[in-house]
Amino acid sequence: MAWLTASAAWADEPMAQIQGVEDKTLRETIQRALTQSKNPAQSRAEARRRARQAGEDVIAVLRAEGYYAYTVEPDVLDGEPPRAVVKVTPGPVFVLADPKIDWAGEPPDEGTRQRAAAAMRLTAGEPGRAADVVGAEGRVVAQVAKLGYADAEAQPREVIVDHADHTVRPSYKIVAGELVHLDGVEVVTKGRTNPAWVGRLAPWVVGDVYDPEDVAELERRLRDTSVYDSISVALAGPDKATAEGFRPVVVTLADRRARTLELSAGYSTSEGAGVDAKWIRYNRLKRADTTTYSLRFAKLEQSVGAEVSLPHWRRPQQTLKLSSSLFRNDTDAYNETGARVGVDLTKRRQTTAYRTFGVSLDLSQTKEQVSQNGSVAGRKLNLATVAGLAAYAWDFSDNILDPKRGWRLEARGEPTYVLGDTSLPYLKLTTQGSAYIPIGKQASTVLAGRLKLGAILGGGIPEVPAARRFYAGGGGSVRGYAYQAIGPRLSDNTPQGGVSLVETSFELRQKITQRWSGVAFIDAGAIGTHETPQREDFRAGAGLGVRYDLGFGPIRADVAVPLGRRAGDPAFQVYLSIGQSF
Numbered sequence: 001m002a003w004l005t006a007s008a009a010w011a012d013e014p015m016a017q018i019q020g021v022e023d024k025t026l027r028e029t030i031q032r033a034l035t036q037s038k039n040p041a042q043s044r045a046e047a048r049r050r051a052r053q054a055g056e057d058v059i060a061v062l063r064a065e066g067y068y069a070y071t072v073e074p075d076v077l078d079g080e081p082p083r084a085v086v087k088v089t090p091g092p093v094f095v096l097a098d099p100k101i102d103w104a105g106e107p108p109d110e111g112t113r114q115r116a117a118a119a120m121r122l123t124a125g126e127p128g129r130a131a132d133v134v135g136a137e138g139r140v141v142a143q144v145a146k147l148g149y150a151d152a153e154a155q156p157r158e159v160i161v162d163h164a165d166h167t168v169r170p171s172y173k174i175v176a177g178e179l180v181h182l183d184g185v186e187v188v189t190k191g192r193t194n195p196a197w198v199g200r201l202a203p204w205v206v207g208d209v210y211d212p213e214d215v216a217e218l219e220r221r222l223r224d225t226s227v228y229d230s231i232s233v234a235l236a237g238p239d240k241a242t243a244e245g246f247r248p249v250v251v252t253l254a255d256r257r258a259r260t261l262e263l264s265a266g267y268s269t270s271e272g273a274g275v276d277a278k279w280i281r282y283n284r285l286k287r288a289d290t291t292t293y294s295l296r297f298a299k300l301e302q303s304v305g306a307e308v309s310l311p312h313w314r315r316p317q318q319t320l321k322l323s324s325s326l327f328r329n330d331t332d333a334y335n336e337t338g339a340r341v342g343v344d345l346t347k348r349r350q351t352t353a354y355r356t357f358g359v360s361l362d363l364s365q366t367k368e369q370v371s372q373n374g375s376v377a378g379r380k381l382n383l384a385t386v387a388g389l390a391a392y393a394w395d396f397s398d399n400i401l402d403p404k405r406g407w408r409l410e411a412r413g414e415p416t417y418v419l420g421d422t423s424l425p426y427l428k429l430t431t432q433g434s435a436y437i438p439i440g441k442q443a444s445t446v447l448a449g450r451l452k453l454g455a456i457l458g459g460g461i462p463e464v465p466a467a468r469r470f471y472a473g474g475g476g477s478v479r480g481y482a483y484q485a486i487g488p489r490l491s492d493n494t495p496q497g498g499v500s501l502v503e504t505s506f507e508l509r510q511k512i513t514q515r516w517s518g519v520a521f522i523d524a525g526a527i528g529t530h531e532t533p534q535r536e537d538f539r540a541g542a543g544l545g546v547r548y549d550l551g552f553g554p555i556r557a558d559v560a561v562p563l564g565r566r567a568g569d570p571a572f573q574v575y576l577s578i579g580q581s582f
Helices: 024-033 044-064 110-120 130-146 195-200 212-223
Strands: 017-019 071-077 083-089 100-104 153-162 167-175 181-189 228-235 246-255 259-268 272-282 290-298 301-310 318-330 334-350 353-372 375-395 406-420 424-439 445-457 500-511 516-528 539-549 554-562 573-578
Touching: 017 024, 024 044, 044 071, 044 083, 044 130, 100 110, 110 130, 130 153, 130 167, 130 212, 181 195, 212 228, 212 246, 516 554
Parallel strands: 017 083, 100 167, 181 246
Antiparallel strands: 071 083, 153 167, 228 246, 259 272, 259 573, 272 290, 290 301, 301 318, 318 334, 334 353, 353 375, 375 406, 406 424, 424 445, 445 500, 500 516, 516 539, 539 554, 554 573
């Protein structure tokens, strides 16, 4: 595929010409700082005004780069139109000399003083850039505060610019204050949150030395729950210190609306239309919990269920989910009706890395087709299925619905035991990864790829119930094919499913306008009845799509065609949904 675009624009020019700066790097820095103009000056008065304005910009750059003995002369060149010019003599670079900290009041302990001096990161002999001098002061205050002196602040600094030896000598006046020890948490809220629960989230114990990172971590833990409209976490002032001198952390919470209703819909020619509704209630148990009642009505799947999510259960960054549902699945491969209960425990190990362990119980009735003596016969299975779950997930992409860079990886293991009309233990393994590579400064072009692998160990066909096998084909799999259409089929064309799976997808995503973008893609996949799919099992589909950015994510519409049609495969498929395909 090739994307052809063309554009043209008249280049703007700087407000004024710069003369006298021989250092290439300095000259480029000055030119980047100058205001741009689309049109030349229309009179000498306007040119003179532009020259004065450009001269002020030049002075700001020179001082920022350590040039303090400069000469800057705004002028106007004769001609039509008249042109503004700034004649510059930068002079020598002034260098840092003897940066120091003067402690106002009682100084902190020796270790803190040494680390504060190191935090300046100013080296004698380096250019005395203004940004470096100002930034050093902020780093010193932050370092002192991090070491427990929460009230540390800077008084007006003294910077001597010595024209005799071309040096810059900064002297910082820092008030450290007293070493602060933390008390518990004081909760201020009109909502339903239990203050004792918030207190258990604090990453410190009473008496610990103040660390701003601990206070920030408490705020992050509260924000992770997503049940509050606003959160403020701050150290209380000295006037609220306890008799022991400990100071509490004040947490101010404003609850979000107690209930929300979410509706979504999707459509594809292979899977039909589907509607989802969720009724969500927040903080019913006064510990930032979420209760979700869900209803799904689609051609292939109907379900009603409920889920309770308890964030920071028993320990921070650990979420307990309790779920139950009634479901019915009507597919070409099988019909299944049943009920499910489950419990999952997810631990966030890093900012975007998760570990989940869980267990579920399904009571179901499955109607499926099997091959017997060369013919197809139906069978009905009443089953109880106990399944465990161990999953790890890493998400280092930049956006959930519309990733442009980064990668994702998930691995799942599900030890399963089927009881009832058939009895079988087996292990189901799946792993899926995707990567996103931006091209261009604005990531206007993105290359995206996905790979999914799966295997069922300890069971074969037809021992593994049809509802538990692997299938491929459809909007979230290999586009261009009907749902479950890839893989082995019975003599009556019923999808048989398999015990091994390979899927892969590649997309070229091209931004066209601020809202619209286009996609070219190719998907491939295979289902096998053995440990790995065979070469003849592979099928591929390709197509084009459009995306419209809603701000939080795109609406996608894809049209795909199968590249290896078999009997019963349609000529093309259409898919509509929210978010990128992967």
